[in-house]
Amino acid sequence: MPEGHTVHRLARLHQDRYGGSPVEVTSPQGRFSAGASKVDGRTLCGAQAHGKHLFHVYGPDAVVHVHLGLYGAFREHPLPVARPQGQVRMRMVGPTHWTDLRGPAACELLTDDEVATLRGRLGPDPLRADADPDRAFSRISRSRTPLAALLLDQSVVAGAGNVYRAEVLFRHGVHPMLPGRDLPRERWDAMWADLVALMADGVRAGRIDTVRPEHTPEATGRPPRVDRHGGEVYVYRRAGLPCLVCGTPVASTRLAGRNLYWCPTCQPERA
Structure with a gap:
């Protein structure tokens, strides 16, 4: 989708x-x-x-x-x-x-x-000027549901899909199973700002790139990612491959019917 x-x-x-x-x-x-x-x-x-x-x-x-x-x-x-x-x-x-x-x-x-x-019925959209991130955090902060599931709930945040949810959680060191109510407000503010920037880049480029400059193929000498979706990512669809930051094999499971990816070292259960 x-x-x-x-x-x-x-x-x-x-x-x-x-x-x-x-x-x-x-x-x-x-x-x-x-x-x-x-x-x-x-x-x-x-x-x-x-x-x-x-x-x-x-x-x-x-x-x-x-x-x-x-x-x-x-x-x-x-x-x-x-x-x-x-x-x-x-x-x-x-x-x-x-x-x-x-x-x-x-x-x-x-x-x-x-x-x-x-x-x-939709949550705030990071790509819209009228978006209210406080409305999303109000839902998140009252929920025991894992944050990874909340980020895919279009009534909480509209527009973020499986790629953006996996990548923004990685970029902020958040374990995907963290209950929403345990997410600090300052961490949410940083994640929202990152979603706004990453998704705006996606609009301009027509693909999803989430890897910071120091982890790109050009900077590290690794081969570029080969995937029909394109874009350089940290964990999405990289199960079993080494984390681009720490080398730990990327983990994967199913959550609410969707594949979920994360790095067990960079995203510890209680960060």
Whole structure:
């Protein structure tokens, strides 16, 4: 599932390509035909993201909400338009480009009130200027749930996924099973600031890089990471490999149905 930085990149891309212009919106597959017909030909007022949710705003009470889920993907193309291939849930055609959406978990037309209700269920997004980290800490500080699980709860922090949660915990020496209520406030403030910076870098670069300059392949002489997700990371998907800082084999387990990675030495159980 794409992490929040990917959805924010999509929002910026769609704003640049379609914002301020009339957009032809259709549903070749047919599953979004009713919603598409209500915004077809209207001007896209703006595109924005909150966590892993993308919103195309077409004016009062007309917002297309997309959640990519595990299998959803946008495909972007310059004009001219080609015939639909496969199950295209939504097609957008603008002045210079066209975009096909396939396989999303959600593609629906919402009113402004429905968008407000949806966003009200989400936690603060480190990539949004209106984010309130105090709101997230209020939830964390009252919970016995492991911090690693809380960071993936989109009602606590919106947008952080499996990569960012593993990496920010490592970068701050926090054991993933630490109960949320045991996390000091100053440690949370540092972690939040780090998430803001790391995810903003992800928006700019289009990949997740969390390794500090002194631990990069260029600085250490090690081979670059080879992974379909790209990016240099400390522990994510490095189970059994030596920690880039201390050499301890990276540990892995399952938590709430997701793979979890950490360094037992750099992230002791009670730091």
